[in-house]
Amino acid sequence: MSKKELGPDIIVCKDVNKWYGEYHALRGVSTTVREGEVVVIIGPSGSGKSTWIRTLNRLEEHQSGQIIIDGTELNNDVRNIQEIRREVGMVFQQFNLFPHLTVMENITLAPIHVRGWSRERAEEEGIKQLKRVKIPEQAGKYPGQLSGGQQQRVAIARALAMQPKIMLFDEPTSALDPEMIKEVLDAMQQLADDGMTILAVTHEMGFARTVAHRVIFFDQGNIVEENQPLAFFENPKHERSKLFLSQILHH
Amino acid sequence: MTTITKNVRPPEVPRLDINHWLRNQVFSNIWYTLFAFVLIGLNGLVIQSGFTAQPIKLAFSYAPNGQVTALGNLILTVTSGPFLTSAVIILWLIGAGLVIYSATQHRWTSVSHWLKDSLFTGFFGALTTLLLTIIIVFSLRAMLAWGFFGAEFSSDPKVVELIRPNTPGAVWGIVGANLQLFAIGRYPTEAGWRALLCLVIVMVLAALSLFAWNFGSPLIKFRRPLVYAWLFTIPLTYGILYGLPGNETGPMMVVKTDLWGGFLLTVVLSVTSIVLSFPFGLLLALGRRSQTKGVPYLSVWGFILMAIYWLLGNYPSESATYVIPVIFRNPPTVNVTLSPFMYVALITALVVGIFWLVGHYLEGNLIKTFCTVYIELVRGVPLITVLFMANIMLPIFLPKGVEIDNLLRVVVGLIMFSAAYLAEIVRGGLQSIPKGQYEAAVALGLSTTQSMRLIILPQALRAVIPAMVGDFIGLFKDTSLVSIVGLFDLLKIAQSAISQPEWLGLQRETYVFVAIVYWVCSFSMSLASQRLEKNLGVGKY
Numbered sequence: 001m002s003k004k005e006l007g008p009d010i011i012v013c014k015d016v017n018k019w020y021g022e023y024h025a026l027r028g029v030s031t032t033v034r035e036g037e038v039v040v041i042i043g044p045s046g047s048g049k050s051t052w053i054r055t056l057n058r059l060e061e062h063q064s065g066q067i068i069i070d071g072t073e074l075n076n077d078v079r080n081i082q083e084i085r086r087e088v089g090m091v092f093q094q095f096n097l098f099p100h101l102t103v104m105e106n107i108t109l110a111p112i113h114v115r116g117w118s119r120e121r122a123e124e125e126g127i128k129q130l131k132r133v134k135i136p137e138q139a140g141k142y143p144g145q146l147s148g149g150q151q152q153r154v155a156i157a158r159a160l161a162m163q164p165k166i167m168l169f170d171e172p173t174s175a176l177d178p179e180m181i182k183e184v185l186d187a188m189q190q191l192a193d194d195g196m197t198i199l200a201v202t203h204e205m206g207f208a209r210t211v212a213h214r215v216i217f218f219d220q221g222n223i224v225e226e227n228q229p230l231a232f233f234e235n236p237k238h239e240r241s242k243l244f245l246s247q248i249l250h251h
Numbered sequence: 252m253t254t255i256t257k258n259v260r261p262p263e264v265p266r267l268d269i270n271h272w273l274r275n276q277v278f279s280n281i282w283y284t285l286f287a288f289v290l291i292g293l294n295g296l297v298i299q300s301g302f303t304a305q306p307i308k309l310a311f312s313y314a315p316n317g318q319v320t321a322l323g324n325l326i327l328t329v330t331s332g333p334f335l336t337s338a339v340i341i342l343w344l345i346g347a348g349l350v351i352y353s354a355t356q357h358r359w360t361s362v363s364h365w366l367k368d369s370l371f372t373g374f375f376g377a378l379t380t381l382l383l384t385i386i387i388v389f390s391l392r393a394m395l396a397w398g399f400f401g402a403e404f405s406s407d408p409k410v411v412e413l414i415r416p417n418t419p420g421a422v423w424g425i426v427g428a429n430l431q432l433f434a435i436g437r438y439p440t441e442a443g444w445r446a447l448l449c450l451v452i453v454m455v456l457a458a459l460s461l462f463a464w465n466f467g468s469p470l471i472k473f474r475r476p477l478v479y480a481w482l483f484t485i486p487l488t489y490g491i492l493y494g495l496p497g498n499e500t501g502p503m504m505v506v507k508t509d510l511w512g513g514f515l516l517t518v519v520l521s522v523t524s525i526v527l528s529f530p531f532g533l534l535l536a537l538g539r540r541s542q543t544k545g546v547p548y549l550s551v552w553g554f555i556l557m558a559i560y561w562l563l564g565n566y567p568s569e570s571a572t573y574v575i576p577v578i579f580r581n582p583p584t585v586n587v588t589l590s591p592f593m594y595v596a597l598i599t600a601l602v603v604g605i606f607w608l609v610g611h612y613l614e615g616n617l618i619k620t621f622c623t624v625y626i627e628l629v630r631g632v633p634l635i636t637v638l639f640m641a642n643i644m645l646p647i648f649l650p651k652g653v654e655i656d657n658l659l660r661v662v663v664g665l666i667m668f669s670a671a672y673l674a675e676i677v678r679g680g681l682q683s684i685p686k687g688q689y690e691a692a693v694a695l696g697l698s699t700t701q702s703m704r705l706i707i708l709p710q711a712l713r714a715v716i717p718a719m720v721g722d723f724i725g726l727f728k729d730t731s732l733v734s735i736v737g738l739f740d741l742l743k744i745a746q747s748a749i750s751q752p753e754w755l756g757l758q759r760e761t762y763v764f765v766a767i768v769y770w771v772c773s774f775s776m777s778l779a780s781q782r783l784e785k786n787l788g789v790g791k792y
């Protein structure tokens with residue numbers, strides 16, 4: 001399984017700090033992600049994985065440090081934020097589909113209103129993305145009429161329809177029944193094969209082993225260890241990663 | 252072996268065990284037994300009073316000159332107490348018999364099944380059915396006796412004057428003779444068609460809206476134009492009702508708002524305040540949830556412009572001396588003479604200065620504070636107070652020389668009042684939308700405004716349709732309070748109809764009629780809302 005040549009740096013974090021009131025949630029996170037790279041983020045609960053990934057598209061504000069996405073710095077400038085959000089797709093644990101819109105309307109909403117596409121063009125793209133996640137026949141249904149796995153795949157298609165350069169996944173399979181997890185992971189693997197830059201918080205170690213270029217281990221608001229998956233799983237260097245791995249692997 | 256016999260056991264032998272049934276239903280508990288006696292006693296009472304009920308009195312048309320016609324005789328027989336009571340009892344016995352028969356035979360037809368499930372659900376159910384049926388039947392008899400069989404329908408005052416002393420029931424003539432008064436009040440007859448036209452416009456718009464907000468309706472793309480049409484209808488109908496300025500007579504004559512009245516006024520008031528309080532309430536709800544810190548610049552400029560406008564109407568034309576009270580001083584006043592220029596400069600400096608201070612030193616959320624204070628203030632006082640305030644206070648805030656007529660002031664009061672309640676309802680809806688919806692929307696690149704308009708509000712408003720329509724129905728009925736500030740709405744017009752000499756003392760007829768009109772309108776709104784809910788809810792879950 002030859003992983004493709006990686007491109008230039010597309011995400012740069014320098015000493016990112018975030019506080020929730022008094023609580024120091026991110027403690028100087030620094031790392032870079034290259035174009036086409038698949039990064040899996042793991043770590044114990046409450047370690048700040050979600051918080052970090054959500055600062056990358058400004059769902060959470062960071063208070064100090066620098067985040068540069070595809071050459072644009074994330075700061076209080078609303079235009080920068082909008083620009084970055086256009087290029088960064090996100091998939092949530094709870095799907096967050098819009099229940100009052102059909103699957104197709106869910107997907108075409110942002111291309112039409114943000115990119116300014118015509119309805120025809122947006123629907124063409126929508127069908128393309130639905131085919132990519134293998135549910136083109138569900139286009140006319142409402143989210144409430146779909147299974148969890150189908151809903152999550154619609155959420156992926158919805159993010160992809162904006163033709164983002166980066167995809168963020170925050171525990172995309174945690175709310176799913178076991179038999180539906182595979183269909184979502186397959187869709188993610190497909191994306192990785194197509195060369196998408198992916199940052200995924202997930203507990204699916206199989207996915208991390210086979211698809212990721214790099215595993216980032218988070219603890220207490222910072223990156224404790226990062227390495228290629230094989231090296232990380234076979235030979236974790238840090239005490240806390242060893243402990244964490246022993247806990248989840250002997251589960 | 253035992254298991255097999257169990258599985259193939261034949262259906263139970265149909266048998267109604269009276270002892271078992273009584274023990275189960277009536278004597279299972281001392282309170283049940285007591286209750287059974289009470290029920291039986293009550294039934295006995297109503298049956299007895301049913302059999303001994305007085306015959307109803309017939310109106311002149313069924314019994315001219317005391318001679319009861321054949322039709323009159325039939326009505327007397329059918330509505331007589333013994334006939335009605337025995338009919339109810341016989342029907343009840345037939346029903347009970349049918350259910351008992353079906354129970355013993357274990358054979359249920361759809362009729363007997365329905366009877367068992369709804370009217371004869373057991374010993375107590377059956378007795379309650381009998382009791383309530385007799386009560387309902389005799390209430391209906393009383394209503395018919397008053398409103399129909401004993402009533403006179405002639406609208407001719409001369410005829411009514413003659414037969415009124417011998418009329419046992421209602422004299423509906425007051426409604427028939429005053430229909431125009433009820434409909435448009437003192438609005439001139441020759442311009443009455445304009446009122447009718449406005450009513451038709453509103454009805455057509457309402458019907459179109461009902462269809463356009465139907466799920467999968469071909470009119471869906473007209474939703475936005477319809478919203479604008481509603482907003483445009485308000486000035487349009489006001490224009491139509493007011494007439495062309497300069498015309499003293501003729502079909503387009505000017506009709507001052509103090510002549511608008513009756514149902515017309517009620518509709519004008521409620522449609523205007525419902526349509527306009529909606530956007531206002533929406534803004535208040537959003538404002539109360541706003542996260543903006545400080546003072547938004549747009550509103551600062553808006554207030555400054557308003558202040559300047561106010562000044563232009565109010566500034567003194569020549570130098571004037573103002574007496575300013577100062578405490579702890581003898582004499583306790585100082586006299587200050589200001590030229591017109593100084594006066595304007597001083598007020599402007601004051602307004603700008605306040606905003607500058609607030610903008611720089613008050614980092615709080617001004618929009619939120621304003622909306623919260625507004626909502627809590629308005630919700631804390633009765634509508635009548637708001638109407639009085641609108642009537643008395645509003646002129647004070649206007650520039651000199653600008654006069655607003657009574658109707659408009661009242662409408663402003665109604666809008667302000669309703670918006671505060673609506674805002675809280677909408678806020679409840681907004682609160683019910685999970686945060687993830689907003690996050691997903693902005694993560695896709697939608698702006699805050701777009702997320703609100705496309706994602707949050709459609710879901711939030713849908714969730715609160717019943718509460719909102721409840722508020723609108725309340726507002727519709729509350730328009731009857733405007734009579735207190737001198738407007739002649741339907742209810743007030745009805746009161747004035749009662750005081751006409753030829754119809755003196757016909758309160759009951761008038762109020763029943765007015766109640767029916769209010770009920771029909773409110774119930775239509777309620778039906779429309781149920782339809783809307785059903786249509787918009789499709790596919791949601």
Ligand SMILES: Nc1ncnc2c1ncn2[C@@H]1O[C@H](COP(=O)(O)OP(=O)(O)OP(=O)(O)O)[C@@H](O)[C@H]1O
Pocket residue numbers: 020023025043044045046047048049050051052
């Ligand atoms: N809105 C918030 N306000 C205050 N504290 C918060 C908020 N969101 C998260 N936190 C805190 O920040 C820390 C990191 O939370 P985060 O959600 O990033 O953890 P996580 O690594 O994603 O955990 P999990 O695996 O359980 O999802 C936690 O201690 C949490 O309590």
Ligand SMILES: [Mg+2]
Pocket residue numbers: 049050051170171
């Ligand atoms: Mg998390």
